[in-house]
Amino acid sequence: MARCLVVVVVAVDCGRERGRQVVVGRRKRGHASPIKCSTPSESNHEFHFIPGNMSTLIKHGGGAKHRLMSELQELSKEKWVNIDLVNANILRWRLGLIVVNPESAFNGGYFKAEMTFTEEYPYQPPTFRFLVPIYHPNIYPDGKLCISILHTPGEDITSGEQASERWSPLQGVESVLRSVLLLLDDPEINSPANVDAGVMYRDDRASYNKKAREIVEKSKADIPSDFVMPTTLEPPPPPKSTDDDAAFWAESDDEELDFGGSDTGEDEEAAEFDEDGEEEGVSDDDDN
Template sequence: MSYRTTASGAMTRLMSEMKALRKEKWIHFEDDESANFNILKWRFGLMVINPDSAFNGGYFRAEMVFSDEYPYQPPKFRFLIPITHPNVYPDGQLCISILHTPGEDLMSGEQASERWSPLQGAESVLRSVLLLLDDPEINSPANVDASVLYRDRREDYNKTARETVERSKKDVPPGFEMPVSFEEKPPPKAENDDDFWAESDEEFDFGGSDTGDDDEMEDYEDGEEPSEDDDDNDSNKNSKQ
Protein backbone atom coordinates (compact mmCIF):
# COMPACT_ATOMS: atom_id res chain seq x y z
CA MET A 1 0.00 0.00 0.00
CA SER A 2 1.27 3.46 -0.88
CA TYR A 3 0.86 6.28 1.63
CA ARG A 4 0.90 9.95 0.82
CA THR A 5 0.43 13.04 2.89
CA THR A 6 0.03 16.69 2.01
CA ALA A 7 2.57 19.39 2.73
CA SER A 8 0.12 20.96 5.16
CA GLY A 9 -0.29 17.62 6.95
CA ALA A 10 3.46 17.24 7.33
CA MET A 11 3.78 20.82 8.56
CA THR A 12 1.03 20.39 11.13
CA ARG A 13 2.69 17.33 12.59
CA LEU A 14 6.14 18.93 12.55
CA MET A 15 4.88 22.02 14.35
CA SER A 16 3.47 19.78 17.07
CA GLU A 17 6.71 17.79 17.33
CA MET A 18 8.84 20.93 17.48
CA LYS A 19 6.64 22.41 20.20
CA ALA A 20 7.23 19.32 22.34
CA LEU A 21 10.96 19.25 21.63
CA ARG A 22 11.43 22.88 22.58
CA LYS A 23 10.68 21.86 26.16
CA GLU A 24 13.69 19.53 26.22
CA LYS A 25 17.03 20.65 27.62
CA TRP A 26 19.20 18.67 25.20
CA ILE A 27 18.16 20.52 22.04
CA HIS A 28 18.20 24.21 21.10
CA PHE A 29 16.46 25.35 17.91
CA GLU A 30 18.03 28.09 15.83
CA ASP A 31 16.14 30.69 13.78
CA ASP A 32 12.77 29.14 14.62
CA GLU A 33 11.23 32.59 15.02
CA SER A 34 12.89 34.32 12.07
CA ALA A 35 11.07 35.42 8.93
CA ASN A 36 12.97 32.82 6.88
CA PHE A 37 12.07 29.93 9.15
CA ASN A 38 11.09 26.75 7.29
CA ILE A 39 9.31 24.05 9.28
CA LEU A 40 10.57 21.44 6.80
CA LYS A 41 14.20 22.31 7.55
CA TRP A 42 15.29 22.36 11.17
CA ARG A 43 18.60 23.73 12.40
CA PHE A 44 19.50 23.15 16.00
CA GLY A 45 22.17 22.29 18.52
CA LEU A 46 22.25 18.84 20.08
CA MET A 47 23.78 18.79 23.55
CA VAL A 48 25.49 15.84 25.18
CA ILE A 49 25.17 16.03 28.96
CA ASN A 50 26.53 12.71 30.14
CA PRO A 51 29.62 12.52 32.38
CA ASP A 52 30.36 9.03 31.04
CA SER A 53 30.38 10.16 27.40
CA ALA A 54 33.50 11.06 25.44
CA PHE A 55 31.40 13.86 23.92
CA ASN A 56 30.15 15.22 27.24
CA GLY A 57 29.56 18.98 27.16
CA GLY A 58 29.36 19.18 23.39
CA TYR A 59 27.04 21.50 21.46
CA PHE A 60 26.73 19.91 18.04
CA ARG A 61 25.01 21.94 15.35
CA ALA A 62 22.94 19.83 13.02
CA GLU A 63 20.07 20.01 10.59
CA MET A 64 17.17 17.77 9.75
CA VAL A 65 15.25 18.06 6.48
CA PHE A 66 11.74 16.68 6.01
CA SER A 67 9.82 15.98 2.83
CA ASP A 68 6.14 16.55 2.08
CA GLU A 69 5.69 12.79 2.60
CA TYR A 70 6.68 12.93 6.26
CA PRO A 71 6.01 10.89 8.39
CA TYR A 72 5.72 8.13 5.79
CA GLN A 73 9.28 8.84 4.67
CA PRO A 74 12.15 9.48 7.09
CA PRO A 75 13.87 12.83 7.49
CA LYS A 76 17.47 13.46 6.48
CA PHE A 77 19.95 14.28 9.21
CA ARG A 78 23.49 15.65 9.16
CA PHE A 79 25.89 17.30 11.55
CA LEU A 80 27.14 20.76 10.62
CA ILE A 81 30.42 20.27 12.48
CA PRO A 82 33.12 17.70 11.61
CA ILE A 83 32.92 14.76 14.02
CA THR A 84 35.33 11.84 14.13
CA HIS A 85 32.97 8.97 14.78
CA PRO A 86 32.59 5.46 13.29
CA ASN A 87 29.04 6.16 12.05
CA VAL A 88 29.42 9.74 10.80
CA TYR A 89 30.33 10.34 7.14
CA PRO A 90 32.73 13.16 6.19
CA ASP A 91 29.76 15.29 5.06
CA GLY A 92 28.09 14.91 8.47
CA GLN A 93 25.43 12.39 7.47
CA LEU A 94 24.88 9.34 9.62
CA CYS A 95 24.85 5.62 9.04
CA ILE A 96 21.93 4.70 11.27
CA SER A 97 19.03 2.35 10.62
CA ILE A 98 16.24 4.64 11.84
CA LEU A 99 16.93 7.02 8.92
CA HIS A 100 16.50 4.28 6.32
CA THR A 101 13.27 3.97 4.36
CA PRO A 102 10.55 1.71 5.83
CA GLY A 103 10.57 -2.02 5.25
CA GLU A 104 12.99 -4.90 5.57
CA ASP A 105 16.25 -4.77 3.61
CA LEU A 106 17.52 -8.21 2.64
CA MET A 107 20.81 -6.85 1.32
CA SER A 108 21.83 -5.14 4.56
CA GLY A 109 20.06 -7.58 6.85
CA GLU A 110 18.17 -4.78 8.60
CA GLN A 111 14.80 -5.76 10.00
CA ALA A 112 11.78 -3.55 9.39
CA SER A 113 11.59 -2.88 13.12
CA GLU A 114 15.06 -1.29 13.01
CA ARG A 115 14.22 1.12 10.22
CA TRP A 116 11.98 4.13 9.94
CA SER A 117 8.23 3.82 10.39
CA PRO A 118 5.45 6.45 10.49
CA LEU A 119 4.95 5.63 14.16
CA GLN A 120 8.28 7.24 14.92
CA GLY A 121 9.09 10.93 14.86
CA ALA A 122 11.81 13.54 15.00
CA GLU A 123 12.42 12.95 18.70
CA SER A 124 13.02 9.24 18.07
CA VAL A 125 15.67 10.13 15.50
CA LEU A 126 17.41 12.68 17.70
CA ARG A 127 17.51 10.41 20.73
CA SER A 128 18.91 7.62 18.54
CA VAL A 129 21.61 9.99 17.30
CA LEU A 130 22.63 10.89 20.85
CA LEU A 131 22.77 7.21 21.80
CA LEU A 132 24.85 6.44 18.71
CA LEU A 133 27.42 9.05 19.68
CA ASP A 134 28.12 7.12 22.88
CA ASP A 135 27.68 3.61 21.51
CA PRO A 136 29.02 3.37 17.93
CA GLU A 137 28.23 0.50 15.58
CA ILE A 138 31.73 -0.43 14.41
CA ASN A 139 30.71 -3.46 12.34
CA SER A 140 29.23 -1.29 9.57
CA PRO A 141 31.16 1.97 9.84
CA ALA A 142 30.77 5.11 7.78
CA ASN A 143 34.27 6.16 8.84
CA VAL A 144 36.63 3.18 8.85
CA ASP A 145 39.53 5.08 10.38
CA ALA A 146 37.38 6.28 13.27
CA SER A 147 36.10 2.74 13.75
CA VAL A 148 39.65 1.35 14.02
CA LEU A 149 40.61 4.19 16.36
CA TYR A 150 37.62 3.45 18.60
CA ARG A 151 38.33 -0.28 18.64
CA ASP A 152 42.11 -0.31 19.04
CA ARG A 153 43.12 3.01 20.57
CA ARG A 154 40.27 4.12 22.76
CA GLU A 155 42.28 6.76 24.62
CA ASP A 156 43.21 8.47 21.36
CA TYR A 157 39.60 8.27 20.22
CA ASN A 158 38.39 9.88 23.46
CA LYS A 159 41.02 12.61 23.10
CA THR A 160 39.77 13.37 19.59
CA ALA A 161 36.21 13.46 20.89
CA ARG A 162 37.15 15.95 23.60
CA GLU A 163 38.84 18.16 21.01
CA THR A 164 35.61 18.07 19.00
CA VAL A 165 33.68 19.09 22.10
CA GLU A 166 35.93 22.11 22.64
CA ARG A 167 35.49 23.20 19.02
CA SER A 168 31.74 22.78 19.27
CA LYS A 169 31.50 25.24 22.17
CA LYS A 170 32.30 28.06 19.75
CA ASP A 171 28.87 27.44 18.18
CA VAL A 172 26.93 28.02 21.39
CA PRO A 173 24.64 31.01 20.68
CA PRO A 174 25.41 34.21 22.60
CA GLY A 175 23.45 34.37 25.81
CA PHE A 176 22.54 30.68 25.71
CA GLU A 177 23.37 28.81 28.91
CA MET A 178 24.42 25.20 28.46
CA PRO A 179 22.68 22.81 30.86
CA VAL A 180 24.96 20.95 33.23
CA SER A 181 22.48 18.23 34.13
CA PHE A 182 19.06 16.94 33.18
CA GLU A 183 18.05 16.10 36.74
CA GLU A 184 14.76 17.52 37.89
CA LYS A 185 14.34 18.99 41.35
CA PRO A 186 12.51 16.56 43.65
CA PRO A 187 8.89 17.48 44.40
CA PRO A 188 8.35 19.27 47.72
CA LYS A 189 7.83 16.93 50.64
CA ALA A 190 4.21 16.68 51.72
CA GLU A 191 3.62 18.14 55.15
CA ASN A 192 1.23 16.52 57.62
CA ASP A 193 -1.47 18.90 58.76
CA ASP A 194 -2.25 17.90 62.34
CA ASP A 195 -5.02 20.49 62.55
CA PHE A 196 -6.95 19.04 59.61
CA TRP A 197 -9.26 16.87 61.68
CA ALA A 198 -9.72 19.55 64.35
CA GLU A 199 -10.63 22.23 61.82
CA SER A 200 -12.97 20.09 59.74
CA ASP A 201 -16.68 20.29 60.57
CA GLU A 202 -17.54 17.47 58.19
CA GLU A 203 -18.45 13.99 59.36
CA PHE A 204 -16.89 11.19 57.35
CA ASP A 205 -18.39 7.74 56.89
CA PHE A 206 -15.61 5.17 56.62
CA GLY A 207 -17.95 2.30 55.85
CA GLY A 208 -18.57 1.11 59.41
CA SER A 209 -22.00 0.22 60.83
CA ASP A 210 -23.76 2.68 63.13
CA THR A 211 -25.09 -0.09 65.42
CA GLY A 212 -23.84 -3.28 66.95
CA ASP A 213 -20.20 -3.04 65.90
CA ASP A 214 -19.61 0.05 68.05
CA ASP A 215 -20.62 -1.88 71.18
CA GLU A 216 -18.30 -4.74 70.27
CA MET A 217 -15.45 -2.33 69.66
CA GLU A 218 -15.97 -0.86 73.14
CA ASP A 219 -15.76 -4.38 74.58
CA TYR A 220 -12.44 -4.94 72.83
CA GLU A 221 -11.10 -1.63 74.04
CA ASP A 222 -12.04 -2.61 77.63
CA GLY A 223 -10.18 -5.90 77.24
CA GLU A 224 -13.37 -8.00 77.00
CA GLU A 225 -14.44 -10.29 74.20
CA PRO A 226 -18.05 -10.28 73.01
CA SER A 227 -20.04 -13.07 74.70
CA GLU A 228 -21.88 -15.87 72.94
CA ASP A 229 -25.12 -14.46 74.40
CA ASP A 230 -24.56 -11.30 72.44
CA ASP A 231 -24.13 -13.35 69.26
CA ASP A 232 -27.35 -15.28 70.03
CA ASN A 233 -29.25 -12.06 70.63
CA ASP A 234 -28.05 -10.71 67.30
CA SER A 235 -29.16 -13.93 65.57
CA ASN A 236 -32.63 -13.74 67.17
CA LYS A 237 -32.99 -10.13 66.09
CA ASN A 238 -32.14 -11.05 62.52
CA SER A 239 -34.60 -13.96 62.46
CA LYS A 240 -37.47 -11.75 63.64
CA GLN A 241 -36.90 -9.22 60.92
Protein backbone atom coordinates in the same frame (compact mmCIF):
# COMPACT_ATOMS: atom_id res chain seq x y z
CA MET B 1 29.85 -1.49 2.55
CA ALA B 2 29.25 -0.33 6.10
CA ARG B 3 26.44 -2.04 7.97
CA CYS B 4 24.21 0.69 9.34
CA LEU B 5 23.47 0.95 13.03
CA VAL B 6 20.22 -0.78 13.87
CA VAL B 7 17.96 0.80 16.43
CA VAL B 8 14.71 -0.59 17.74
CA VAL B 9 11.94 1.94 18.21
CA VAL B 10 8.85 0.70 19.99
CA ALA B 11 5.75 2.88 20.15
CA VAL B 12 3.57 2.23 23.18
CA ASP B 13 0.04 3.62 23.30
CA CYS B 14 -0.28 5.88 26.34
CA GLY B 15 -3.90 6.75 25.78
CA ARG B 16 -5.47 9.46 23.66
CA GLU B 17 -4.70 12.24 26.11
CA ARG B 18 -1.07 11.29 26.77
CA GLY B 19 0.02 10.44 23.26
CA ARG B 20 2.66 7.74 22.80
CA GLN B 21 5.80 6.54 24.46
CA VAL B 22 8.86 5.71 22.42
CA VAL B 23 11.72 3.51 23.53
CA VAL B 24 14.93 3.63 21.54
CA GLY B 25 17.58 0.96 21.78
CA ARG B 26 19.98 -1.16 19.81
CA ARG B 27 18.95 -4.56 18.65
CA LYS B 28 20.61 -7.33 20.66
CA ARG B 29 22.47 -4.79 22.76
CA GLY B 30 20.02 -4.40 25.63
CA HIS B 31 20.62 -0.65 25.67
CA ALA B 32 17.47 1.42 25.67
CA SER B 33 16.71 5.07 26.28
CA PRO B 34 13.11 5.83 27.26
CA ILE B 35 11.31 8.88 25.97
CA LYS B 36 8.44 10.39 27.89
CA CYS B 37 4.91 10.45 26.55
CA SER B 38 4.02 13.45 24.46
CA THR B 39 0.77 14.62 22.96
CA PRO B 40 0.82 15.27 19.21
CA SER B 41 -1.54 17.96 17.99
CA GLU B 42 -4.62 16.51 16.33
CA SER B 43 -6.14 19.83 15.32
CA ASN B 44 -6.74 20.66 11.66
CA HIS B 45 -7.02 24.36 12.45
CA GLU B 46 -4.39 27.03 12.25
CA PHE B 47 -1.57 26.41 14.75
CA HIS B 48 0.54 29.28 16.02
CA PHE B 49 3.86 28.52 17.67
CA ILE B 50 6.53 31.18 17.92
CA PRO B 51 9.92 29.57 18.76
CA GLY B 52 12.41 32.21 19.85
CA ASN B 53 12.76 34.91 17.21
CA MET B 54 10.66 33.08 14.62
CA SER B 55 7.84 35.61 15.01
CA THR B 56 7.01 35.38 11.31
CA LEU B 57 6.23 31.68 11.50
CA ILE B 58 2.51 31.16 10.96
CA LYS B 59 1.70 28.07 8.96
CA HIS B 60 -1.65 26.86 7.65
CA GLY B 61 -2.82 23.38 6.67
CA GLY B 62 -0.77 20.37 5.68
CA GLY B 63 -0.51 17.14 7.66
CA ALA B 64 3.29 17.17 7.69
CA LYS B 65 3.46 20.77 8.86
CA HIS B 66 0.92 20.26 11.63
CA ARG B 67 2.74 17.18 12.85
CA LEU B 68 6.09 18.99 12.79
CA MET B 69 4.69 22.04 14.57
CA SER B 70 3.46 19.79 17.36
CA GLU B 71 6.81 18.01 17.62
CA LEU B 72 8.67 21.32 17.58
CA GLN B 73 6.54 22.59 20.43
CA GLU B 74 7.29 19.51 22.53
CA LEU B 75 11.02 19.54 21.78
CA SER B 76 11.28 23.22 22.65
CA LYS B 77 10.77 22.13 26.28
CA GLU B 78 13.86 19.92 26.22
CA LYS B 79 17.23 21.26 27.35
CA TRP B 80 19.42 18.89 25.32
CA VAL B 81 18.45 20.30 21.93
CA ASN B 82 18.26 23.83 20.55
CA ILE B 83 16.09 24.21 17.45
CA ASP B 84 15.69 27.02 14.95
CA LEU B 85 14.05 27.05 11.55
CA VAL B 86 15.74 27.94 8.28
CA ASN B 87 13.93 30.94 6.78
CA ALA B 88 10.89 30.16 8.98
CA ASN B 89 10.42 26.94 7.02
CA ILE B 90 8.96 24.18 9.20
CA LEU B 91 10.39 21.60 6.78
CA ARG B 92 14.00 22.68 7.48
CA TRP B 93 15.36 22.53 11.00
CA ARG B 94 18.70 23.89 12.11
CA LEU B 95 19.57 22.53 15.51
CA GLY B 96 22.21 22.20 18.17
CA LEU B 97 22.43 18.73 19.67
CA ILE B 98 23.87 18.74 23.18
CA VAL B 99 25.52 15.71 24.77
CA VAL B 100 24.78 15.63 28.51
CA ASN B 101 25.84 12.07 29.27
CA PRO B 102 28.80 12.37 31.70
CA GLU B 103 30.11 8.98 30.56
CA SER B 104 30.24 9.99 26.89
CA ALA B 105 33.51 10.97 25.25
CA PHE B 106 31.56 13.87 23.70
CA ASN B 107 29.97 15.09 26.93
CA GLY B 108 29.44 18.85 26.89
CA GLY B 109 29.51 19.12 23.11
CA TYR B 110 27.20 21.42 21.16
CA PHE B 111 26.96 19.94 17.68
CA LYS B 112 25.26 21.82 14.87
CA ALA B 113 23.10 19.69 12.62
CA GLU B 114 20.30 19.97 10.11
CA MET B 115 17.14 17.98 9.53
CA THR B 116 14.95 18.24 6.45
CA PHE B 117 11.46 16.91 5.89
CA THR B 118 9.18 16.38 2.92
CA GLU B 119 5.44 16.92 2.60
CA GLU B 120 5.13 13.13 2.96
CA TYR B 121 6.34 13.22 6.58
CA PRO B 122 5.73 11.19 8.75
CA TYR B 123 5.21 8.50 6.11
CA GLN B 124 8.71 9.17 4.80
CA PRO B 125 11.72 9.67 7.10
CA PRO B 126 13.58 12.95 7.55
CA THR B 127 17.21 13.43 6.65
CA PHE B 128 19.86 14.25 9.24
CA ARG B 129 23.44 15.39 8.97
CA PHE B 130 25.95 17.14 11.19
CA LEU B 131 27.16 20.51 9.95
CA VAL B 132 30.49 20.20 11.75
CA PRO B 133 33.16 17.50 11.37
CA ILE B 134 32.99 14.84 14.08
CA TYR B 135 35.61 12.13 14.34
CA HIS B 136 33.42 9.12 15.03
CA PRO B 137 33.31 5.53 13.69
CA ASN B 138 29.73 5.90 12.40
CA ILE B 139 29.79 9.41 10.93
CA TYR B 140 30.76 10.02 7.31
CA PRO B 141 32.96 12.97 6.29
CA ASP B 142 29.88 14.83 4.96
CA GLY B 143 28.20 14.61 8.37
CA LYS B 144 25.69 11.94 7.45
CA LEU B 145 25.08 8.83 9.52
CA CYS B 146 24.24 5.30 8.52
CA ILE B 147 21.45 4.53 10.95
CA SER B 148 18.44 2.34 10.33
CA ILE B 149 15.82 4.69 11.73
CA LEU B 150 16.46 7.10 8.84
CA HIS B 151 15.86 4.47 6.16
CA THR B 152 12.62 4.34 4.20
CA PRO B 153 9.90 2.02 5.54
CA GLY B 154 9.85 -1.63 4.60
CA GLU B 155 12.19 -4.59 4.79
CA ASP B 156 15.51 -4.42 2.94
CA ILE B 157 16.80 -7.83 1.90
CA THR B 158 20.15 -6.42 0.77
CA SER B 159 21.07 -4.87 4.11
CA GLY B 160 19.22 -7.42 6.20
CA GLU B 161 17.24 -4.72 8.00
CA GLN B 162 13.76 -5.70 9.05
CA ALA B 163 10.80 -3.37 8.61
CA SER B 164 10.56 -2.92 12.38
CA GLU B 165 14.12 -1.55 12.43
CA ARG B 166 13.50 1.15 9.85
CA TRP B 167 11.43 4.30 9.79
CA SER B 168 7.69 4.19 10.42
CA PRO B 169 5.03 6.89 10.98
CA LEU B 170 4.94 5.89 14.65
CA GLN B 171 8.38 7.44 15.10
CA GLY B 172 9.29 11.10 15.22
CA VAL B 173 12.03 13.68 15.48
CA GLU B 174 12.75 12.94 19.13
CA SER B 175 13.34 9.25 18.48
CA VAL B 176 15.77 10.17 15.69
CA LEU B 177 17.71 12.62 17.86
CA ARG B 178 17.93 10.20 20.77
CA SER B 179 19.16 7.51 18.40
CA VAL B 180 21.89 9.88 17.23
CA LEU B 181 22.89 10.63 20.82
CA LEU B 182 23.01 6.91 21.55
CA LEU B 183 25.30 6.48 18.57
CA LEU B 184 27.63 9.24 19.79
CA ASP B 185 27.83 7.65 23.22
CA ASP B 186 28.30 4.07 22.05
CA PRO B 187 29.77 3.61 18.54
CA GLU B 188 29.20 0.50 16.46
CA ILE B 189 32.71 -0.44 15.29
CA ASN B 190 31.80 -3.65 13.49
CA SER B 191 30.64 -1.67 10.46
CA PRO B 192 32.31 1.76 10.64
CA ALA B 193 31.67 4.61 8.24
CA ASN B 194 35.02 6.06 9.33
CA VAL B 195 37.44 3.13 9.45
CA ASP B 196 40.29 5.09 11.01
CA ALA B 197 38.05 6.29 13.83
CA GLY B 198 36.80 2.76 14.35
CA VAL B 199 40.33 1.39 14.65
CA MET B 200 41.37 4.14 17.07
CA TYR B 201 38.27 3.59 19.20
CA ARG B 202 39.01 -0.13 19.37
CA ASP B 203 42.80 -0.07 19.83
CA ASP B 204 43.63 3.29 21.41
CA ARG B 205 40.68 4.52 23.44
CA ALA B 206 42.75 7.17 25.23
CA SER B 207 43.70 8.86 21.95
CA TYR B 208 40.12 8.61 20.72
CA ASN B 209 38.79 10.24 23.88
CA LYS B 210 41.40 12.98 23.61
CA LYS B 211 40.36 13.75 20.05
CA ALA B 212 36.71 13.73 21.13
CA ARG B 213 37.46 16.26 23.86
CA GLU B 214 39.19 18.52 21.33
CA ILE B 215 36.08 18.36 19.15
CA VAL B 216 33.88 19.17 22.15
CA GLU B 217 35.95 22.24 23.03
CA LYS B 218 35.85 23.44 19.44
CA SER B 219 32.07 22.97 19.30
CA LYS B 220 31.53 25.39 22.18
CA ALA B 221 32.29 28.28 19.83
CA ASP B 222 28.94 27.53 18.14
CA ILE B 223 26.87 27.96 21.31
CA PRO B 224 24.52 30.96 20.85
CA SER B 225 25.20 33.79 23.27
CA ASP B 226 21.64 33.67 24.61
CA PHE B 227 21.57 29.89 25.08
CA VAL B 228 22.21 28.30 28.47
CA MET B 229 23.96 24.96 28.21
CA PRO B 230 22.44 22.21 30.36
CA THR B 231 24.59 20.28 32.80
CA THR B 232 24.26 16.98 34.60
CA LEU B 233 26.37 18.20 37.52
CA GLU B 234 24.39 18.70 40.72
CA PRO B 235 25.81 21.15 43.27
CA PRO B 236 26.95 19.37 46.44
CA PRO B 237 24.88 19.99 49.57
CA PRO B 238 26.29 22.68 51.88
CA PRO B 239 28.51 21.24 54.62
CA LYS B 240 26.91 20.84 58.01
CA SER B 241 28.11 23.49 60.43
CA THR B 242 29.63 22.08 63.62
CA ASP B 243 29.25 25.51 65.26
CA ASP B 244 25.49 25.05 65.35
CA ASP B 245 25.80 21.84 67.36
CA ALA B 246 28.29 23.42 69.76
CA ALA B 247 26.03 26.41 70.26
CA PHE B 248 23.08 24.14 71.07
CA TRP B 249 24.92 22.34 73.85
CA ALA B 250 26.56 25.52 75.16
CA GLU B 251 23.27 27.36 75.47
CA SER B 252 21.35 24.44 76.96
CA ASP B 253 20.97 24.15 80.72
CA ASP B 254 21.16 20.66 82.19
CA GLU B 255 18.22 21.32 84.44
CA GLU B 256 16.06 22.36 81.51
CA LEU B 257 16.84 19.40 79.27
CA ASP B 258 13.80 17.22 78.61
CA PHE B 259 14.33 13.97 76.76
CA GLY B 260 10.70 12.89 76.82
CA GLY B 261 10.46 11.58 80.39
CA SER B 262 7.06 11.52 82.09
CA ASP B 263 6.16 13.72 85.08
CA THR B 264 3.51 11.31 86.43
CA GLY B 265 5.82 9.13 88.48
CA GLU B 266 6.05 6.39 85.88
CA ASP B 267 9.81 6.93 85.62
CA GLU B 268 10.25 6.18 89.33
CA GLU B 269 8.19 3.00 88.99
CA ALA B 270 10.30 1.89 86.05
CA ALA B 271 13.47 2.52 88.05
CA GLU B 272 12.19 0.39 90.93
CA PHE B 273 11.30 -2.39 88.51
CA ASP B 274 14.81 -2.40 87.05
CA GLU B 275 16.41 -2.37 90.49
CA ASP B 276 14.45 -5.31 91.89
CA GLY B 277 14.69 -7.28 88.65
CA GLU B 278 11.00 -8.15 88.83
CA GLU B 279 7.67 -6.49 89.44
CA GLU B 280 6.24 -6.66 92.94
CA GLY B 281 3.91 -9.62 93.37
CA VAL B 282 5.36 -11.58 90.47
CA SER B 283 7.65 -14.57 91.06
CA ASP B 284 8.87 -17.64 89.31
CA ASP B 285 6.36 -19.69 91.31
CA ASP B 286 3.51 -17.95 89.51
CA ASP B 287 4.68 -19.45 86.25
CA ASN B 288 4.07 -22.84 87.70
